[in-house]
Amino acid sequence: MDHYNQSIGCWCGTTALEPFSEHYLFCPSCKSLRLNASVGDVAHVSDGETDLYGKYYYLRHLPEKYGYPDIETRARHDLPERCLYWLRTLLKYKPPPSKILELGCAHGGFVSLLQWAGYEATGLELSPWLANYASGIFGVTVLAGPIEDQQIAPASLDVIVLMDVLEHLQNPVATVSHCLGLLKPDGIFLIQTPSFPENKSYEQLQNESSPFLEQLKYDEHLHLFSKSSITEFFSRIGFDSVRFEPAIFSHYDMFFLSGRTAVTVHPQEEIVTALTVSPSGRLMQALIDIDDEKRNWIRKYAEAEADRAARLAVIHKLEQQLAEAEADRTAKLAAIHKLERQHLTAQKRFRQISQELHGIVAERDKELEIVKTSFSWRITSLLRWVLGKISSTEKP
Ligand SMILES: [Zn+2]
Structure with a gap:
């Protein structure tokens, strides 16, 4: 790599980084x-055309560069998909009521879902335009600007959520450490971020056509963690679990979830009770x-598909065996026809030879007969001649 930048350091403090790919270094x-x-500073957004995470990013950049659905479509489709998935996990470890802040909440759908479930949830977006948009469509509170600029009381939050955010942070240690100060002693982080398969080289990932390669978005992903490096990251800031x-x-x-101490799973009955205290919780x-039910049907469909595929494989095998048997039968039939033709030819030839022999x-x-007749005539003539000789000899 000829443009290896020695001034770039890892979040862990290491500066002796190794070349990885055209745009990334490995620590x-x-x-x-x-x-x-x-x-430069990507955390302060004025929604101008040039700001990385401004209006342009959500309206043009994501749909045009990555083919992602527009923000309105995402607001509709994310709710029963990823937002519900995240909620189900959070319910296990931190049932409502709890105070939650989601950094980088985008359209605000997850914040809304959390509120409906009974949490006291607030969102945060760097883009004032997006913060207004999210507040407008879901009626939730969305703070605008970097977390460090917000007036949030220390040790006041139960959960801080970062979905697809950590990899974008310029200084993840500083930002997450700041967030840590906002969490209660038993507060936790709920995080989704790309997972770098740390034992693989760029060439190996390319040879395997690894889906992780999609995450090497060099215009926005600054830090990409592996499972072990994320564990070390949180351990260093005091979150051992x-x-x-x-x-x-x-x-x-x-x-994953991260806390100062091990997070515990709450019983299902406790989660149901927490949800049924409000009408919107009952809706959740x-x-x-x-x-x-959907998951159950998906599982059954997958089982039915696997069974169908197995039966289809048996049918294909039987078809192949049938085709082989047909080919064998055709070959044997051809041999029989050949033998029949040879037999007919032999019979014909036999008749010809037989006729020729008779001829x-x-x-x-x-x-x-001619020889016999000729011989008989000659013998008769000879006898006559001999008798004639004898009779002439006997006469004196
Ligand atoms: Zn490092």
């Missing part, structure tokens, strides 16, 4: 990836029940 100390470029959960986009993401419970025998018989 041999913590196994993270670091964008090989310095970026990192509990990984299955990510909804598990082919390139990780999803109904949504979860429908989601359970030859008849000819020989005729010749023999």
Whole structure:
């Protein structure tokens, strides 16, 4: 890599980074990836055309560069998909009522879902335009600007949510440490971020066509963590517990909770009770029940598909065996026809030879008769001649 930038350091403090790909460096100390470029202030957004996370980013950049749905479509489709998925996980570890802040809440759908479930939830967006948009469509409170600029009381939050945010932070240690000061002693982070397979080189990822390659978005992803580096990251800021959960986009993401001490799972009955204290919470419970049914149908469909595929494989095998048997039968039939033709030819030839032999025998018989007649005549003549001689000799 000829443009290796030695001034770029990893979040862990290491500056001796190694080349990884055209745009990324690898930290041999913590196994993270670091964008090989310095970026300016991306946290303060005025919604001008040039601000990275301004209006342009959501209306033009994401749909045009990555083919993502527009923000209005996302606001509708994310609710029963990723937002519900995240809510279900959060309910297990921190049932309502709890005070939650989501950094980078985009359209605000998850904040809204959290409120409906019974949480006291607030969102935050760097873009004032998006903060207004989210407040407008979901009626939730969305703060605008960097977290460091907000007036939030220390140790006042139960949960801070960062979905697809950590990788964008210029100084993740500083920002997450600031957030940590806002959490109560038993407060937790709920985080989704790309998962770098730390033992693989860029070439290996390319050879495997790894989905993680999609996350090497060099115009916005500054830090990409592996599971071990994220564990070290939180350990260094004083959060010794990192509990990984299955990510909804598990082919390139990780999803986890982190706290000062180990997070505990609440009993199902407690979650149901927490949801049924409000009408909107009951609606969330109904949504979860429908989601359970959907998952059940998906599982059954997958089983039926697997069974169908297995039966189809058997049918294909039988078809192949039938085709082989047909081919064998055709080949044998062709051999029989050939033998029949050879037999007919042999019979015909036999008749010809037989006729020829009869002809030859008849000819020989005729010749023999002639010879016999000729011989008989000659013998008769000889006898006459001999008798004639004898009679002439006996006469004196
Ligand atoms: Zn590092």
